[in-house]
Amino acid sequence: MFDILRMTIKSGVLTAKYPEKEDHVSEGFRGMPKFVPEKCTMCGDCVEICPSSVLLLEKTEYEMRLTISYCGCIFCGRCEEICTHQAIKLTREFEMASKTRHDLVSIIRRKI
Amino acid sequence: MTIEDEIEVMGQRLHSRIRNIFGRSLNIREVDAGSCNGCEVEVVSLSNPIYDIERFGIHISASPRHADVLLVTGPVTWNMELALLKTYNATPSPKFVVAMGSCACNGGIFGSTYASCGGVDKILPVDVYIPGCPPRPQAVIFGLMVAMGKLEQKMLRTEVIE
Structure with missing residues (x-):
């Protein structure tokens, strides 16, 4: 019995102190994808390869619009692999809860 | 007071009442509407000593009739649509619904097909x-903290116009 008590006291408290303390994720974690708008050329490679079709490229007569909707994203990283200009990167962010679908969208608009 | 002011005051009262009811403890019923079980593994691991949600007053219950929150996973398959509606009707008011995972948000990788509705909000x-x-x-x-009103959401719609 005293062995068990000694082990319990030695191991201490294991509960993670989230959300009081920030949680740091490891190096290879695949979090929210973010655009780098300066490098994007609107080529459409990422739109073709996305497995859940969350990337959308639209063209009207006055602008081109690239939209990513985080609602259906599976964080696979294929868009980052295929982009030849490194215009989309998977960051380490995971706190993405939102009350509306309107907020879970990121858009680049470019006038032609 | 104009009618817009009255609506605003009522909205604030409703918001503070929601915080009073849900801000203390939550009873969650988890509903699997045809998921791959990846999200269920994460929900099960919420009750282990490392991510302990019981310290926030959140309890996972076994029946929707005891629940405040429905935590729905999976793109709702057509087979589970009736079961999900019956569960929602069995949950007493006040209640809210949390869509967990990409599939529950808009169908995820499964999308909207002959087999699945394409998200809980349909x-x-x-x-x-x-x-x-x-x-x-x-x-x-x-x-869950955003739903309880204890933390503010960080995501905002970003539009870059060039």
């Missing part, structure tokens, strides 16, 4: 969306 009114495939336990805790 069937039920959703209050909080938690993206992720599967979302980390910390992300689920953050989403």
Whole structure:
């Protein structure tokens, strides 16, 4: 019995102190994808390869619009692999809860 | 007072009443509407000693009739549509619905097909969306805190116009 008590006291408290303390994720974690708008050329490679079709490229007569909707994203990283200009990167962010679908969208608009 | 002011005052009163009811403890019923079980593994790991949600007053219950929150995973398959509606009707008011995972948000990788509806918000009114495939336990805790009104959401719509 005293062995068990000694082990319990030695191991201490294991509960993670989230959300009081920030949680740091490891190096290879695949979090929210973010655009780098300066490098994007609107080529459409990422739109073709996305497995859940969350990337959308639209063209009207006055602008081109690239939209990513985080609602259906599976964080696979294929868009980052295929982009030849490194215009989309998977960051380490995971706190993405939102009350509306309107907020879970990121858009680049470019006038032609 | 004009009618807009009155609506605003009523909205604030409703918001503070919601915080009073849901801000103390939550009873969650988890509903699997045809998921791949990745999100269920994360929900199960929320009850282990490392990510303990019981310290926030959140309890996972076994029946929708005891629940305040429905945590729905999976793109709702057509086979589970009736079961999900019956569960929603069996949950007493006040209640809210949390869509966990990419599939519950808009169908995810399965989308809207002959087999699945394409997201929970085609069937039920959703209050909080938690993206992720599967979302980390910390992300689920953050989403539940946003629903309880204890933390503010960080995501905002970003539009870059060039």
